[in-house]
Amino acid sequence: MADIIVKNAYVMTMDPDAGDLKNGTVVIEDGKITEIGEKTSESADTVIDAKHSVVMPGLVNTHTHAAMTLFRGYADDLQLADWLEGHIWPAEAKLTADDVYKGSLLACMEMIRSGTTSFADMYFYMDETAKAVEASGLRASLCHGLIELWNEEKGATDLKEGKRFVRAWQGAADGRIKTMYGPHAPNTCSDEFLAKVREEANRDGAGIHIHLLETEAELLAMKEKYGKCSVHLLEDIGFLGPDVLAAHCVWLSDGDIEILGKRGVNVSHNVISNMKLASGIAPVHKMLEKGVNVSLGTDGCASNNNLDLFEEMKTAALLHKVNTFNPIALPAQQVLQMGTINGAKALGTETGMLKVGMKADLIVVDMKKPHLTPCFDVPSHLVYSAKGSDVRTTIVNGKVLMDDYKVLTLDEQKVMEEAQKTAEELVARVNA
Numbered sequence: 102m103a104d105i106i107v108k109n110a111y112v113m114t115m116d117p118d119a120g121d122l123k124n125g126t127v128v129i130e131d132g133k134i135t136e137i138g139e140k141t142s143e144s145a146d147t148v149i150d151a152k153h154s155v156v157m158p159g160l161v162n163t164h165t166h167a168a169m170t171l172f173r174g175y176a177d178d179l180q181l182a183d184w185l186e187g188h189i190w191p192a193e194a195k196l197t198a199d200d201v202y203k204g205s206l207l208a209c210m211e212m213i214r215s216g217t218t219s220f221a222d223m224y225f226y227m228d229e230t231a232k233a234v235e236a237s238g239l240r241a242s243l244c245h246g247l248i249e250l251w252n253e254e255k256g257a258t259d260l261k262e263g264k265r266f267v268r269a270w271q272g273a274a275d276g277r278i279k280t281m282y283g284p285h286a287p288n289t290c291s292d293e294f295l296a297k298v299r300e301e302a303n304r305d306g307a308g309i310h311i312h313l314l315e316t317e318a319e320l321l322a323m324k325e326k327y328g329k330c331s332v333h334l335l336e337d338i339g340f341l342g343p344d345v346l347a348a349h350c351v352w353l354s355d356g357d358i359e360i361l362g363k364r365g366v367n368v369s370h371n372v373i374s375n376m377k378l379a380s381g382i383a384p385v386h387k388m389l390e391k392g393v394n395v396s397l398g399t400d401g402c403a404s405n406n407n408l409d410l411f412e413e414m415k416t417a418a419l420l421h422k423v424n425t426f427n428p429i430a431l432p433a434q435q436v437l438q439m440g441t442i443n444g445a446k447a448l449g450t451e452t453g454m455l456k457v458g459m460k461a462d463l464i465v466v467d468m469k470k471p472h473l474t475p476c477f478d479v480p481s482h483l484v485y486s487a488k489g490s491d492v493r494t495t496i497v498n499g500k501v502l503m504d505d506y507k508v509l510t511l512d513e514q515k516v517m518e519e520a521q522k523t524a525e526e527l528v529a530r531v532n533a
């Protein structure tokens with residue numbers, strides 16, 4: 102007997118060999134997809150009737166700072182340097198482990214509700230984020246942020262904590278948690294420190310998550326300090342590879358794109374954060390042309406201000422159309438690939454597609470809504486009309502986390518109340 106059957110659904114597999122099924126069934130057993138077809142002869146404990154709904158792979162958020170939900174709307178409409186150094190970092194200095202737990206739980210709740218089934222996170226007190234991931238049922242690739250700032254002692258302390266975290270949580274929560282190293286950025290960490298991080302990551306077989314060329318200020322600072330940009334510096338110290346996840350990648354030259362493509366680096370495109378902080382427009386179409394694996398991220402809630410990847414998909418599609426004066430740029434199907442397959446590849450998880458043998462991370466999107474009526478083309482609706490709040494069921498690793506709009510793994514009212522209280526107390530400490 103199977104564990105879960107999702108029936109009567111429009112099945113959008115994202116599998117290029119299989120295509121979509123207009124009225125299909127997905128069978129799940131032991132955390133994996135065991136059957137996809139028109140009908141099944143199996144029976145299961147849980148049968149989900151997905152009439153008027155689409156079942157698709159869960160979305161993958163490849164760059165966020167989950168606990169920054171606590172700073173949602175806290176410091177808006179500012180320059181990045183002022184935002185980070187004048188507001189966010191002083192506030193983060195007052196963060197406690199418990200704050201990070203409460204903020205991470207809120208983020209997990211929001212992600213389950215909006216159809217995100219896995220995410221990559223870089224922050225502090227990461228044991229707490231890992232505990233929230235464990236409790237929520239989501240999948241995540243987590244790292245402790247290493248901000249050396251040319252201070253040898255801070256670098257050593259951060260790296261030690263990063264290593265402890267990598268080793269403590271690798272493969273935890275039934276394999277749902279992976280760990281990475283998280284050097285913050287090439288303009289906040291020295292070249293020697295970055296080389297050291299690369300060595301440690303090799304030793305532990307862990308990947309690396311980094312911010313890369315988010316702003317023009319980073320590009321100029323790197324040119325002045327090293328006489329070359331961040332990508333060339335990382336290339337010269339042997340840092341780049343298919344286990345690197347680089348967030349933003351806005352200020353890339355054509356040569357940089359060649360290097361990222363050649364090294365198999367995974368890019369997280371954070372279109373809304375880049376627009377809100379006016380960082381610039383990442384050359385996404387050029388990266389895709391050169392075969393770079395471009396996925397989608399929200400960044401933290403202080404620069405977005407939510408974790409809804411449906412918004413991210415729509416905004417990415419629209420921005421790159423107007424930026425290239427080409428309405429054919431980034432069509433719906435390609436944006437969906439970025440949000441699913443490419444994200445799964447970036448995190449190295451066996452997800453991102455509905456295919457027999459893959460891990461069962463999938464969502465059911467309710468299409469019986471005024472803003473989704475009529476429906477001629479499902480991928481187009483998912484990108485241009487649907488919202489995270491249209492997701493009615495979320496399944497990760499073969500476990501139902503939300504069933505017909507009810508989150509089963511966390512107490513929603515309690516999570517919101519505690520996050521609200523925690524955020525208010527934190528801001529009071531910052532202003533004291």
Ligand SMILES: O=c1[nH]cnc2c1ncn2[C@@H]1O[C@H](CO)[C@@H](O)[C@H]1O
Pocket residue numbers: 166185189190193223224225245246247285312315374400401404
């Ligand atoms: O867009 C961004 N650019 C640079 N840093 C960021 C951004 N968003 C969050 N952080 C910062 O990265 C650190 C994570 O360890 C945190 O200090 C967080 O505030």
Ligand SMILES: [Zn+2]
Pocket residue numbers: 164165166312348400401
């Ligand atoms: Zn970030």
